Amino acid sequence: MAGIGSACLFAGLLTAVYAAGASLYGVRAGNAAFVISGRRAIYCLAALMLGATAVLQSAFLRSDFSYALVAEGSSTDTPTFYKVTAMWATQDGSLLLWALLLSLFASAVLFLTRRSLRGIAPYATAVLAIVAGFFLLLMVGWENPFGTLANPPAEGGGLNPLLRHPAMMIHPPMLYTGYVGFSIPFAFAVGALITRNTGADWIRATRRFALVAWTFLGTGIMLGALWSYTELGWGGYWAWDPVENASLMPWLVGTAFLHSIMVQEKRGMLKIWNVCLIIATFVLALLGTFLVRSGILDSIHAFGASTIGVQFLVFIALVVVGSTALVISRLPYLRSEARLDSLLSREAFFLLNNLVLVALCLVIFWGTFFPLISEAVTGTEASVGPPWFNRLTTPLALVLVLLMAIGPVVSWRRISPAGLLRAFMWPVLGALLTLLVALALTPAGERPLALLMSCFAALVLAVVVQEFWRGASARRTISGDPWPRALSRLVARNRRRYGGYIAHAGIVVLFLGVAGSSAFLEQRDVRLSPGDTFKSGGYDITYERATATLGEDRAGSGAPITFGAVLRARDEDGKTFTLRPSRNFYPTQDASKGAIGRFFEGEATSEVDVRWGLRRDLWTAIRPDISALEGPIREANAKFGNSSGDVQALVIAALAERYRRDPAPATFRAIVSPLVSWIWIGGGIVLLGALIAAWPSPEARLRRVRSLYSARLGRDLRAEPS
Amino acid sequence: MEYAVALIVLLCLVGLVVMRPLLAGAPESPDGGAREELEAAKEAKYREIRDAELDVQMGKLSKEDHRSIDRELRGEAIEILERLDRLDGRAPDS
Amino acid sequence: MDPSRKRTLRLVVALGAALILAGALIYTSFSASTEASTPSQVVASAEPGRSYELTGKVARQSVARDDDRLRFVIRDRDGKAAVPVSYEGVVPDPFREGREVIVSGEMKNGTFVAERDSLVTKCPSKFTKEQTVNRGT
Known part of the structure; x- marks a missing residue:
């Protein structure tokens, strides 16, 4: 079977090379048959990648440890769900995932544009084929996911327990x-540059793909934050870790791109800027994969040990140099069709928002790569911590929110002072009201930045509501529809615009959650024995009793032993509830720990328990102290080392029971963070807005009207999209 | 062995799919996809006109600006409609 | 003001803003950063009262709990020098003997006394997402 997988990869590499060659030859020689053939090669590539993935997945499901990848990342006791997903926890498997997704996306976009963009599409095909070819080359040459072991082990290493989280x-x-x-938009941008067809065609063809990509990336970032919050046992959702930053950077530049293309579509401006943004987004996306996979930021020394770091770096350099040269050679074709008339115009605010987003990305880039920079400059490896990131990104985020409030209501070309007043009177009043309410009812006054953020956020929300209201009332005056119908018609007919506004609202809700939870967080670390009580953020928390269970891991991650606690929390109003934080213990394959000891001295993960709330979360984690068991474990190792599995299970149960009866004081962490739930809610709202904006809008009914064109045009335009 | 056989089979399959358009010779549709391209351009142009209308209703575009933009956009839309009709083999409406 | 002068002015303002941002980046990052030191560097040249970020491997058989404090020894990658560490606070999940860790603190009487909650675990072997766990805020 592994041979078939490898064959799929090598055939895929040849197919990708053919796809690039055939489409380039076809478009150069004006031979449409070759262009079609190249496109079909991309479809074949997708089929081959599906085949390779199927082979690998079946190996994971069968726990076939003759595959090096399966032996390394899975085990027979790994739950099925995690067997399926173990593929992308490994380096080789994640390269295959890249190639699979790329070929599927490329097939989708080439199928959708098969009858349009005949000039650009063949070049885009070639670019996509080259990118796919690079990933296939990595797999064929260095990191074959289908590598086999001559002596397969009886049991695999298992998926890292920390990763066992949905x-x-x-x-x-x-x-x-x-x-x-x-x-996808990158490939079409390159195609547009090569063909000197630098209008907005490539943007229209791939805009939706950019939006879909942006949505997925954002959702991925949110899920990472949620994982960090609920699994990592430190209670935060964002640590400015290089891996997190790597995913945030392309998202920020992608956000800038989604905004600035509107300026090109409407006014024919910012053409150079747009191609640069999409090139930067793509390069940052490659860099994100590279950072995670090469270990370069761990230490410069780890980089040498990585098998594919150099190849990645060379490819990224080629992409950067190649696209820069292309942009420079096409500068004459990228001239603006219009000038910036006024700084008080929609165009100008789009540009400002872009600059802030790119500045944010630069700050994060600098901080992420600082260890390398400082090693190059001063010779010693130094790093900047989260406080540095927070200090630099907070002001930029504030400016961004302010721009989000102003931008949508400013008109194109220029806005008059009267228009400005009309647009902002109500939102500003709303923001001032929020300021007063926040000062009067909450402790926000102690934290000026959090207060400022809530003020700006109120401004944005008020602007969004006003936009919806004005749009709906404008529709009502024309059509006389009742409010709900006017509103839904308005959104349906202008999905991109109103979906965007909803996304704005979601982002500020998210920012509010971040501001509230980071400014007013209360964290306590305490060591308690059963019966002890402590206070944290308005709660009285009592450690009632210890728990020890076997094979009853709540999260379903397959942990055999779980030690935990039952906590009783009481809030200010006297309401009580129970929390059960615990800690899972996973066996290690390390024989030196002994037959019994290996169950206690392997990996362990915190299973936190959170009381979710709209106002605040109570987050708890436990770190049981099992050092008292060390002596008995040593004895058990000696006594029962060669006993049958059933006996060993009884011994382990007895040890667990011993902890439950007489636990040593355990360390607890309790965090009360206000508004943290709004981060997830805000993320959900952004997702909703993005889905509305990306949903294909129904085409206006085609009417074969035999009449004057202008009349027909009027009729077509009045026709409701159905 | 398994690898070699699989590779040959897969390459033959790919070859079969990829070679078809080369052997058939003729492109997929007689108008070379011009119709779809024009229809898409028409939809895009309609959307732009509607968008500009909404902008002027919401006061984000001055009346004068809208008039000139609208005239320009409608002109381009009419041109697309004409080309579509010509594709159908009909004389453009007069 | 005529359009071309206006454009130049805008360009100057934009470049100025970019320069200020770049300056702020460079200045704040170099002043706020902490140097990572290996045990051999700390043993050789630690000045009392100065804060270091110590990085290395947790030595085998060295982890012991002493009431609320955790005691362990950090070794160089090549195993030459070793520094005893005294630590208080939350221990991240992947902390184990033999793992790479980073901890901040200062040298006092031959022992590296760590700041509370400053222990970070690196895990280079598997999935890098767990590189820096427990950067308490």
């Missing part, structure tokens, strides 16, 4: 879908 398993495919999705 969010973590959906997170990588989401991120990769986002990364891969941005290669």
Whole structure:
């Protein structure tokens, strides 16, 4: 079977090379048959990648440890769901996932544009084929996911327990879908540059793909944050970790791209800027994969040990140099069709928002690569921590929210002072009201930045509501529809615009959650014995009793032993509820720990328990102290080392029972963070808005009207899209 | 062995799919996809006109600006409609 | 003001803003960063009262709990120098003997006294997402 997988990869590499060659030859020689043939090669590539993935997945499901990848990342006791997803927890498997997603996306876009963009599409086909070819080359040459072991082990290493979390398993495919999705607009931008067809055609053809990619990437980032919050046992959702930053950077530049293409569509401006943004987004997406896979930021020394780091770096350099040269050679064709008339115009605000987003990306880039930069400059490896990131990104985020409030209501070309007043009177009043309410009812006054953020956020929300209201009332005056119908028709007819506004509202809700939870977080770390009580953020929390269970892991991650606690929490109003944080213990294959000891001294993960709430979350984690068991475990190792599995299970149960009866004081962490739920709610709202904006709008009914064109045009335009 | 056989089979399959248009010779549709391209352009143009209308209703585009933009957009739309009709083999409406 | 002068002015303002941002980046990052030191560097040249970020491997058989404090030894990658560490606070999940860790603190009487909750675990072998767990805020 592994041979078939490898064959799929090598055939895929040849197919990708053919696809690039045939489409380039076809378009150069004006031979449409070759262009079609190249497109079909991409479809074949998708089929081959599906085949390779199927082979690998079946190996994971069968726990066939003759595959090196399966032996490394799975085991017979790994739950089925995690067997399926273990593929992308490994380096080789994630390369295959990249290639699979890329070929599927490329097939979709080439199928959709098969009868249009005849000039650009063949070049885009070639670009996509080259990118896919690069990933296939990595797999064929260096990191074959179908590598086999001559002496397969009886049991695999198992999926890293930390990764056994539903969010973590959906997170990588989401991120990769986002990364891969941005290669589509990139490919068409390159095609547009090569053919000197630099109008908005390539943008119209691939805009939806960019939006879909952006949505997936954003969802992936949110899931990563959720994983961090509920699985990692430190209680935060964002740590400015290089891997997190790597996914945020393309998302930020992609956001800038989604905004600035509107300026090109409407006014024919910012053409150079747009191609640069999409090139940067794609390069950052590659860089994101590279950072995770090469370990370069771990340490410069780890980079040498990575098998594919150099190849990745060379490819990224080629993409950067090649696209820069292409942009420079096409500068004469990228001239603006219009000038910026006024700084108080929609165009100008789009540009400002772009600059802030790109500045944010630069800050994060600098901080992420600082260890390398400082090693190059000063010779010692130094790093900047989260406080540095927070200090630099907070002001930029504030400016961004302010721009989000102003941009949507400013008119194209220029806005008059009277128009400005008309547009902002109500939102500003709303924001001032929020300021007063926040000062009077909440402790926000102690934190000026959080207060400012809530003020700006109120401004944005008021602007969004006003936009909906004005749009709906404008529709009502024309059609006389009742309010709900006017509103739904308005959104249906202008999906992109109103979907965008909904996404704005979601983002500020998310920012509010971040501001509230980071400014007013209360964290306590305490060591307690059963019966002890402590206070945290308005709660009285009592450690009632210890728990020890076997094979009853709540999260279904397959942990055999779980130690935990029953906590009783009481809020200010006297309401009580129970929390059960616990810690899962996974066996290690390390024989030196002993037959019994290996169950206690392997990996362990915190299973936090959170009381979710709209106002605040109570987050708890436990770290049981099992050092008292060390002596008995040593004895058990000596006594029962060669006993049957059943006996060993009884011994383990007895040890667990011993902990439950007489637990040593355990360390607890309790965090009360206000508004943190709004981060997830805000993310959900953004997703909703993005879906509305990306949903294909129904085409206006085609009417064969035999009349004057202008009359027909009028009629077509009045016709409701159905 | 397994690898070699699989590779040959897969390459033959790919070859079969890829070679078909080369052997058939003729492109897929007689008008070379011009119709779809024009229909898409028409929809895009309609959307732009509607968008500009909404902008002027919401006060984001001055009346004068809208008049000139609208005239320009409608002109382009009419041109697309004419080309579509010509494709159908009909004389453009007069 | 005529359009071309206006454009130049805008360009100058934009470039100025970019320069200020770049300056802020460089200045703040170099002043806020902490150097990572290996045990051999700390043993050789630690000044009392200065804060270091110590990085290395947790030595085998060295982890012990002493009431609320955790004691362990950090070794160089090549195993030459070793520094005893005294730590208080939350221990991240992947903390194990033999793993790469980073901890901040200062040298006091031959022992590296770590700041509370500053222990970070690196796990280079598997999936890199777990590189820096427990950067408490």
